[in-house]
Amino acid sequence: MVFTHYGAVMEPVFKTSLGKLYLGDSMKLLDDMKDELEGKVDLVLTDPPYNISKKAKIKMGHKWKRKDLNYDFGEWDYGSITPYDWVPKVYDLMTDNGVLIFFYEKREIGCIAKWLEEELDMKVRHIGAMIKTNPTPQVMKVKWMNGLEFFLIATKNKKSGHHFNWKEGYHADYIVTSVVQGRERYPHPTQKPMNAIAVLMRWWSFPGDLVLDPFAGTGTTLYVAEKLNRRWIGIEISEEYVSYTVDRFSKNIPIRSEKTNKLVEIMNKRDACCDQNT
Ligand SMILES: C[S@@+](CC[C@H](N)C(=O)[O-])C[C@H]1O[C@@H](n2cnc3c(N)ncnc32)[C@H](O)[C@@H]1O
Secondary structure (H helix, E strand, O other), X not given: OEEOOOOOEEOOOEEOXXXXXXXXXXXXXXXXXXXXXXXXXXXXXXXXXXXXXXOOEEOOOHHHOOOOEEOOOOHHHOOOOOHHHHHHHXXXXXXXXXXXXXXXXXXXXHHHHHHHHHHOOOEEEEEEEEEEOOOOOXXXXXXXXXXXXXXXXEEOOOOOOOOOOHHHOOXXXXXXXXXXXXXXXXXXXXXXXXXXXXXXXXXXXXXXXXXXXXXXXXXXXXXHHHHOOOEEEEEEOOHHHHHHHHHHHHHOOOOOOOEOOHHXXXXXXHHHHHHHHO
């Protein structure tokens, strides 16, 4: 049970046998959850505000037969919360062997990695990329498209033996995927594809683990956790996005598989072969 600072019981807006979703400000709710969850979260997997929104819209015009480009993701993306604010809060909730994974703005992610190691004494295991096979084209004459999004993987445990599901086999530090499409798509400006989240969760947690997403959006992480048999807790400030999560769970949408990497396939086959021969 989660109690607010005032002692009132905080009710989830949606729950299943594996998880609970809370509607509210994670900066407050993470504090409220501390008594109950301190040292219990195995994986924090989230996609927080990047603080990169711009008020400008870019007109693509009739000639391009495309929608205008909109870089205004929402008021939540205008710089009020940074990882320096929320990471220490989730850090307290993580187990000693817990894993922190989050997507972030590419210009900033290196500085944050340094801060995690120097100030929080964590070990940054990877800065990886999600490679989009169909990135949004840029405006006229700019022919390089932004096809990469970066994520960071850090553990509390700085030694070997950290929480890693090595039985899943090899994986490169990038995930190749199309942007969210079809039945999986909701009107959220920065929705992540379920297959990319599934890769991160399969390798960096185990069935039965507790997964936390304090910026849940349309519930991508929460739904993937449910499908992969992990327990989960989500927080989202927008009622509209919470309603998409509820809808997603009601539809039972399958998770697409990611495009695999040939080298990884060869290495996994080689290991499987060695295992049979021993
Ligand atoms: C980058 S989006 C996450 C999108 C998500 N990964 C998905 O696939 O739908 C960040 C989310 O954080 C939410 N948010 C922003 N500030 C928040 C806060 N203080 N507490 C809880 N949620 C917040 C926003 O409403 C937004 O949906």
